Amino acid sequence: MKKYNKVTPEGTKDLLFEECLVRRDVEKTLRDVFSSRGFNEVVTPGLEFYDVFDPNFSGIGQEVMYKMSDRRGRLTVMRPDSTMPIARLAATRLQALPKPIRLFYTQPIYRNNPALTGRSDETAQTGIELLGADGMRADLEVIMTAIEALGKCVPDFRFELGHAGLFRALAEQLPISDDLREDIRSAIESKNYASLNRILDGLEQSRPVTAMRTLPRLFGGEEVFAHAEPFCSDEKSGGMLKYLHELYRSLSRRGLGDKMIVDLGLVQRNDYYTNIVFSAYVEDCGDAVLLGGRYDNLLGYFDFPMPAIGFAINVDAISKIMLEHGTLYSVMPADxxxxxxxxxxxxxxxxxxxxxxxxxxxxxxxxxxxxxxxxxxxxxxxxxxxxxxxxxxxxxxx
Structure with a gap:
């Protein structure tokens, strides 16, 4: 029986004519930005061993991975993320390169999204990874590259800046299980106030509990830092807030104030993010079109410890936005x-x-x-x- 020989699997689609033209144009535009800043292209396999994306470290749930086995019975997956394979690549074939290592990629990722979400299981991405560099200079370079790249395609966007470590530093002060801590993180990420309050109401009221309750509401301009200071009185969280404030001020001096929002509730799922995190949104697109952050512990997972930061841009989302907003990509007939x-x-x-x-x-x-x-x-x-x-x-x- 050929029940499925005329349809594509759920979460996938064919691209026709104008859709192909705009995607290739977006990819070329982004490649030009990355290569002009000294980043070199790499391509990793679409098929990787499951161990590369160990959920205990990556934060990528095994239920979203497309899994299969090779001829030796070893568990493999279709690449659900590009950063971890590039970390594997750097830890094996690029060990001898002088630091920092500047890499970029253009390739699809595959994730089994829940039904009825409208999201794609196959997503074209392009992004950069700056490996072996830490500090303000490296963070500014990557963020400015992200803003330049996105602005070349969709000038009207909102850029959100947060800190993954800040949530962890405050959550560590709660006497709760890791599972409940993850439930709190998930509620903050989705700004599900009802779910968050239900969890926190069951805990003894304290400064850390109040901080968790307030965190998803701490978004806006520079005033956010003053509102957050009472909850970050310890040395660890206070140092993180101070660094984020300095980064925000540096970016503001470069004329990004009208595009940039501080969001201390920006606590992305990927467990490998350790420090600053950022994302970008475009009107009429519910999901972030750009995600990134610092992941200083990831290379250590591959026995090649060094600091790193990067981001990924959803090429399919950008392409769709450009077509919907009237950007002309006509398929011209032959001369x-x-x-x-x-x-x-x-x-x-x-x-x-x-x-x-x-x-x-x-x-x-x-x-x-x-x-x-x-x-x-x-x-x-x-x-x-x-x-x-x-x-x-x-x-x-x-």
Missing amino acids: VLVHGETNFEMEALNYASTLIEKGLKCENSIFETKEKALEYAKTRGIRRVDCIGDRIETINLI
């Missing part, structure tokens, strides 16, 4: 249809090659008669037909 008369087929192909060398877009006629070739040209909007026989006859169609 010339070249038709060879009987016994002049090779001459026609050679003639078409000379026109292509001159920069024209040429299509070769596969029709037996000139009349059918002309009829085809009219239906496809091709305005010139060159007929090759004992002589060359050019017919202009208006």
Whole structure:
């Protein structure tokens, strides 16, 4: 039975004509930004061993991975994330390179999203990883690269800045299990106040509990830092808040104040983020089109410890936004249809090659008669037909 031979699996789709043009244009635009800043392209396999994405470290639930086994029975997955394979690559084949290592990628990831969410299971991504660099200079470089790259495609966006370590520092002060701590994190991330309050109401009221209750509401401009200070009185969380404030001020001096929002409730699921995290949103798109942050412990998982920071851009989301907002990507017809008369087929192909060398877009006629070739040209909007026989006859169609 061929029940599924005319449909694609849930969460996937075919791309046609204009969709392909805009995707390739977005990818080229982003590649140009990354390469101009000294980043070099790498490609990792679409198929990786499951151990690369160990959920206990990656934060990527095994239920979202597409799993299979190789011929030796070893568990493999279709790549659900690009950062961890690049960390594996750096820890194996790039160990001898001087630091920092600047890498970028353009490749799809595969995640089994829950039904009815409208999200894709196959998503084209491009992004960068800056490995072996820490501190303010590295953070500013990556964030400014993200803003430049996104601005080349969709100038009107909102950039959110947060700190993954801040939530952990405050949550560590709660005498609760790791599972309950994860429930709190999830409620804060989704800004589900009802769920968050239900959990916190069951705990003894304290400064850390009040901090957890307040955290998802701490978003806005520079005033957020003053509101957060009472909850970050210890050295660890206070130092994180101070660093984030300094980073915010540096970015504001570069004219990003109107695009940038501080969100201390930005606590992404990926467990490998350790420090600053950031994301970007565009109107009419519910999910973030850019996600990134610092992951200083990730390379240690691959026995190659060093600091690192990076981000990924959802190419499919950007492409869809550009098409919906009226960016024109027209599939243009050929400039010339070249038709060879009987016994002049090779001459026609050679003639078409000379026109292509001159920069024209040429299509070769596969029709037996000139009349059918002309009829085809009219239906496809091709305005010139060159007929090759004992002589060359050019017919202009208006």
